[in-house]
Amino acid sequence: DAGVIQSPRHEVTEMGQEVTLRCKPISGHNSLFWYRQTMMRGLELLIYFNNNVPIDDSGMPEDRFSAKMPNASFSTLKIQPSEPRDSAVYFCASTTTSGRAFYNEQFFGPGTRLTVL
Amino acid sequence: KNEVEQSPQNLTAQEGEFITINCSYSVGISALHWLQQHPGGGIVSLFMLSSGKKKHGRLIATINIQEKHSSLHITASHPRDSAVYICAVYSNQFYFGTGTSLTVIP
Numbered sequence: 001d002a003g004v005i006q007s008p009r010h011e012v013t014e015m016g017q018e019v020t021l022r023c024k025p026i027s028g029h030n031s032l033f034w035y036r037q038t039m040m041r042g043l044e045l046l047i048y049f050n051n052n053v054p055i056d057d058s059g060m061p062e063d064r065f066s067a068k069m070p071n072a073s074f075s076t077l078k079i080q081p082s083e084p085r086d087s088a089v090y091f092c093a094s095t096t097t098s099g100r101a102f103y104n105e106q107f108f109g110p111g112t113r114l115t116v117l
Numbered sequence: 118k119n120e121v122e123q124s125p126q127n128l129t130a131q132e133g134e135f136i137t138i139n140c141s142y143s144v145g146i147s148a149l150h151w152l153q154q155h156p157g158g159g160i161v162s163l164f165m166l167s168s169g170k171k172k173h174g175r176l177i178a179t180i181n182i183q184e185k186h187s188s189l190h191i192t193a194s195h196p197r198d199s200a201v202y203i204c205a206v207y208s209n210q211f212y213f214g215t216g217t218s219l220t221v222i223p
Contacts, residue, residue, distance in 0.1 A: 043152075043203060045211040058210060091160060102148045102207035103167070108160040 002026075004109035006092050012115045018080040021112045024073055025094030033106060034067055034077050035091040043091075049075065050097065082116045089113050120144050123204050123214035130221050136191040138217045140204030143185065151178055151189050152203040154216070163189070163202075194221045 005024040013019055025032050033048040047057040049069045057067070064083070069075040079086055093106040121142045130136055140149070151163040164171050164178040166187060171178050175194075180187040191198055199221050204214040 042215050043205070043213040056210070089158065093160075102150075102211065103165060105162045105165055106150075107162070111158055111160075113158075 004092055004094055004107055006090075006109035006112050008112060009110060010113045010115075012117065013082055014117050015083055016081045017116075018078065019082045019086075019114060019116075021077040021090050021092075021114070023075045023077070023092030023109060025075070025092070026107055027073070029094035029096050029107070030072065031095050031097045031104075032069060032075050033093040033095075034075070035093065036088045037091065037111075038088045046077070079114075082114075084116045087114055087116050119215070120208075120212040121204055121206055121214040123202075123217050125217060126215070127218045128220070130194050130219070132195060132221055132223050134194050134221075136194050136198075136219065136221075138189045138191075138202050138204075138219070140187040140189070140206075140214055141185060142187075142204075142206045142212070144206065144208040144212065146182075146185075146206040146208045148207040149180055149187050150205040150207075151187075152205060154201040154203060156200065160203075191219075196221045196223050 007022045031050050034046040035043055036046055037043045046059045047067045048055055052069045067077045089111045091111045092109040095104045095106045097104050124139045149166045153161045153163050166180040175192045177190040201216040201218050203216045206212050
C-alpha cells in the first residue's frame with residue numbers, strides 16, 4: 001500500500017498566486033482530513049470529508065481557502081489568492097469510518113511545505 | 118486559554134529510561150489521539166482512546182475521563198523514540214496540544 005500521497009511536497013510561490021495542493025487517500029478509506037501546521041499555531045484541522053462530502057469546514061481560515069473531493073481517490077485544497085501568512089506545512093490524512101470520523105486511527109501523508117513569498 | 122495542555126514541553130532522557138508524557142484537557146471529549154511527529158516531519162497516529170488503556174509494543178496510553186487527563190508512557194526508551202508527541206482531543210471539533218519534544222540520548 002502506497003499510503004496517503006500528497007503533491008507537491010514543496011511549493012514556493014509569490015503572494016497573490018493561486019496554490020493547489022493535492023491528496024490521494026489510501027484506497028478504501030472513506031474519510032479525508034486536511035490539516036495545517038505552523039510554528040505559531042501548531043496543528044489545526046481545516047476540513048474533513050466523509051464519503052466525498054464536506055462534513056466540517058469550520059477550520060478553513062477564510063474564503064481564500066477551498067477544498068474539494070470530486071471522488072473517493074482525490075482531494076484538492078486551493079488557496080486563492082495566497083498570502084505570506086499561509087506559509088505552513090499542509091497535511092492530508094485518511095481513515096475508514098462508519099460515521100464517527102474521529103474514532104479511528106488516521107493515516108497521514110508526508111505533507112506539503114508551502115512557502116508564500 | 119488552551120483547551121489541551123501537554124507537559125513537559127521538552128524532555129531529554131537516557132536510553133532505557135521510562136518516559137511519561139501528560140495531556141490535560143478542559144472540554145468534554147469523545148475521543149483522544151496521541152500522534153508522533155518524526156524529526157523529518159512525518160506524522161504517525163499512535164493511539165485513539167475513548168476510555169481505559171491501550172498498549173502497543175513499548176508504548177502505553179491511558180485516559181481518565183473523570184479527571185480529563187491522559188498519559189503516554191514509553192518503556193525502555195530508545196533514541197529512535199526521539200520525536201514530538203502531540204495530544205489531540207475531539208469535542209465537536211478537534212483541539213491539539215502544542216506537543217512534547219522528546220530526545221532520547223544513547
